[in-house]
Amino acid sequence: MLTKRIIPCLDIKDGRTVKGVNFESLRDAGDPVELGKFYADQGADELVFLDITATVEKRKTLRELVSKIARHINIPFTVGGGISSVQDGKALLDNGADKTSVNSAAFKRPELISELAEAFGSQCVVLAIDTKKEADGNWYVYLNGGRLKTDILCEDWARKGVELGAGEILLTSMNNDGTKQGFALDITNRLATTLPVPIIASGGGGTVAHFIDVFKNAHADAALAASIFHFREIEIGALKAELAAAGIDVRR
Numbered sequence: 001m002l003t004k005r006i007i008p009c010l011d012i013k014d015g016r017t018v019k020g021v022n023f024e025s026l027r028d029a030g031d032p033v034e035l036g037k038f039y040a041d042q043g044a045d046e047l048v049f050l051d052i053t054a055t056v057e058k059r060k061t062l063r064e065l066v067s068k069i070a071r072h073i074n075i076p077f078t079v080g081g082g083i084s085s086v087q088d089g090k091a092l093l094d095n096g097a098d099k100t101s102v103n104s105a106a107f108k109r110p111e112l113i114s115e116l117a118e119a120f121g122s123q124c125v126v127l128a129i130d131t132k133k134e135a136d137g138n139w140y141v142y143l144n145g146g147r148l149k150t151d152i153l154c155e156d157w158a159r160k161g162v163e164l165g166a167g168e169i170l171l172t173s174m175n176n177d178g179t180k181q182g183f184a185l186d187i188t189n190r191l192a193t194t195l196p197v198p199i200i201a202s203g204g205g206g207t208v209a210h211f212i213d214v215f216k217n218a219h220a221d222a223a224l225a226a227s228i229f230h231f232r233e234i235e236i237g238a239l240k241a242e243l244a245a246a247g248i249d250v251r252r
Contacts, residue, residue, distance in 0.1 A: 003249045004215050004243070005045040005200075005223070006044055006223060007222050007224040008039045008044050008229045009048045009202065009226045010047065011050050011226065013051075016032070030230060032065065032069065035230065036073045037072045039229065040073040040074055043251075044236055046077060046222070048077065048079075048170070049066075049069065049078070049080070050128070051079075051080070067096055071096070078099040078101050078126050079097040083102050083112075083116075085115075086116060086119045090120075093120060098124070100120070101126040101127075101128045102125070103127075103143070104143040107141065107152075110160065111164070117164070117166070121167070122197075123167045123168075125166050125167050126200075128170040129157060129161075129171050130142045130172050131171065131172065131173060132175055133184070138153055139155070139187045140153060141154055142174060154187060154191075158191050159195065162196065167198075170200045171184075171188060171201060172224075173203035176203040179203075180205070180206025180207070180228065182214075183201045183203065183214040183218065183220070185213060188214060188218040192218060193219055198221035199220050199221055200220065200221065200222040201214045201222070201224065202225075205228060206233075207234075208234065208243070211223050212243065212246045215248050216248065
């Protein structure tokens, strides 16, 4: 059995790490390179860097920042934000990223997933899905950093993305994001038990118990969090020790 992964996420805006609640009210959380190095030293399994305004502002993720990150950390990291072509993905991978993450651009032009997978392999293509549970009980896909609702169900889009070549799904619940009230177990479990690729659960992690829940009860392959790590509310080493004590296989 593969070990469960702990992944700090660094949302980047104007070169700084930021964090909000339900995708709003952003506040500064520090320098992304310094934070990335700190997490690598603490025992994080991977890192995710997302330029959260790249799609909205129609600009590309800074290659220089990616190169700087690669020089300072020794664990795999994924970069997303503004990737709309194979050339964009190549620029990030050439500068040291291990995986590319696509979201809005892939939804608008699904063949982008296939193009990236063909060029770099599915293992380098992470499909990020921002989803929100609406009053009708369904989880819908949102685009452009959670600003634009679609009428497509999360499960349908995730399934199509995997068919097109995505090697991993980064699933972020907008309802849970930043609340520290726990991960969205229902939608996470549905994807984890029906799709043949790893599912990264994101949004809502606030306690060790939440991580135990998402691994044991929702069968996530990895759990991603931001503010609890950025503001030192939970130390990665301590989290992994408690997960191991709960019978969850983690890399120590």
